Amino acid sequence: MPELPEVEVVRRGLERWASGRTVAAAEVLHPRAVRRHTAGPADFAARLAGRRIGPARRRGKYLWLPFGEDGFSVLAHLGMSGQLLIQPPGTPDEKHLRIRIVFEDAEGGELRFVDQRTFGGLSLHPGEDDAEGLPDVIAHIAPDPLDPAFDEAAFHAALRRRRTTVKRALLDQSLISGVGNIYADEALWRSRLHYERPTATLTRKQTAELVSHVRDVMNAALAAGGTSFDSLYVNVNGESGYFERSLDAYGREDEPCRRCGTPMRRRAWMNRSSFYCPRCQRAPRPVPATR
DNA sequence: ATTCACACCTGGCTGC
């Protein structure tokens, strides 16, 4: 599933293969792929035509491409299965091709949004006067841990204030962005924290270690995902790529913990799975009843 | 205000 490292690989691909080019025409093949564009598919296509694409930006799992002239951006989210591909001229349509963007320099290939499950999509938004140029619809998305703007003290304060558990907090994009189920489990394993640990009990040091592990695992994944990147592909197949072999927690039910050898466990949790080591990541003690 | 459950979607896999 595309989480921050996968999305960043796509961003770099867009920067390399789409930025600076001018859109000739856009074609929406599935209306659901532009459902967040409230003015509809025809408006989406019409307003994209003739625009010159600026530098590719990212916050958390969102990507956007600004059009310098009039302050609009095309915002993208890959959802569960979305791909942004630059395909050479003549490439047959993918089964789940949803949006095609043709450039004036057609020989350089076209940009395609391909998405099996259609959880992802593209939309157009006015740019903000915000210095970051952040589209207003993602103003609620917190900086991600690789962003210099990420504020660890504010994150810790928010954790202490919240009445929630640590994995829920990691997946809450308004507290910290870019983390999904896979990297949440990896960071918790590295931090020896149980997913149901109440955030209000975390010490400053534990928060610092957790953030540090989130950064480390993302950087390691980014390094692995970046290797296959120097092709005409904007890349990314929605999988963790080479990094999948390096996972310590996610998907390792019944396999030995790489630290202590105890069989890893899987628990159904919030309509998904949590993988953890029952020895390294002890369940929190129940909070004693107060009277 | 905060927290939480749920809908959305389809291909691959499991089990009968």
Added chain:
DNA sequence: TGCAGCCAGGTGTGAA
């Protein structure tokens, strides 16, 4: 062999 049902899970929405 065929088919029903489950599973993957990020996000927006609306309810509690």
